[in-house]
């Protein structure tokens with residue numbers, strides 16, 4: 001059931017980072033609950049990942065158990081305007097499922113490479129859309145038990161959700177999204193526009209974890225980094241993308257340390273030059 005010393009570089013889009021002491025991919029909500037109870041009984045830390053597209057795992061890896069909720073949680077259905085999906089459904093697939101049912105709301109998500117669980121935790125968003133406002137209910141596992149939140153029990157803000165705060169430790173297993181009926185042609189048009197913008201502006205040909213930093217109030221991260229002359233800066237195999245300075249990309253072999261040093265260098269420079277403090281959007285996990 002558990003795999004020992006599993007290299008997390010295999011399950012993160014950046015492709016860096018050390019091993020998980022114990023790694024597991026559960027197949028059902030009851031297996032998620034069982035693993036959570038096991039971790040508590042044995043006093044082992046438990047870390048949840050989805051498709052690893054928004055995380056940087058340090059080189060020493062992650063102690064205790066890493067539970068990946070991904071392609072074995074990939075069922076979705078549509079009833080009326082409600083799209084119900086397991087946490088491992090890819091956002092791109094959900095966006096296309098909504099299109100097939102003439103439902104609008106998920107167009108923004110078509111090019112986001114992660115899963116619905118991670119997107120709910122992060123309140124993922126793009127081009128003026130976000131997961132949060134679409135959420136109708138969330139099924140989760142907490143303290144080894146299955147539970148459900150309705151919309152009014154849940155709060156989201158910019159790249160933040162209750163899961164990062166008071167509900168820390170809750171594991172999302174299924175989400176209901178409420179969408180809006182619309183013309184298929186209009187939905188498709190928006191999806192195509194967003195994909196074209198992504199392809200022209202983002203360094204999709206290199207491994208990355210998306211935007212590295214949250215947008216500070218009143219500023220855009222990419223232009224700030226570019227104006228500070230940091231575009232193209234490289235430490236080891238980590239580089240500030242020359243296509244979009246808000247993305248850090250992996251060029252060849254790299255260590256997590258290269259990314260951590262580059263992040264620190266950018267934060268120091270932007271603080272000194274502009275008095276703006278940049279907070280990472282990517283989640284940095286594990287030990288050095």
Ligand SMILES: Cc1cc2nc3c(=O)[nH]c(=O)nc-3n(C[C@H](O)[C@H](O)[C@H](O)COP(=O)(O)OP(=O)(O)OC[C@H]3O[C@@H](n4cnc5c(N)ncnc54)[C@H](O)[C@@H]3O)c2cc1C
Nearest residue numbers: 050051052053054114115117118119121124125126172210
């Ligand atoms: C090229 C590229 C472009 C991107 N563009 C965007 C974008 O436009 N907008 C945007 O918001 N993001 C973007 N991202 C980041 C990322 O794809 C999203 O945040 C995505 O929703 C994360 O999903 P994931 O499954 O990869 O989660 P992971 O990266 O595996 O996890 C992210 C966080 O969520 C938690 N988590 C994951 N699954 C669960 C669960 N089931 N229950 C509880 N917690 C969980 C993890 O503990 C972790 O803290 C981009 C990434 C890349 C590589």
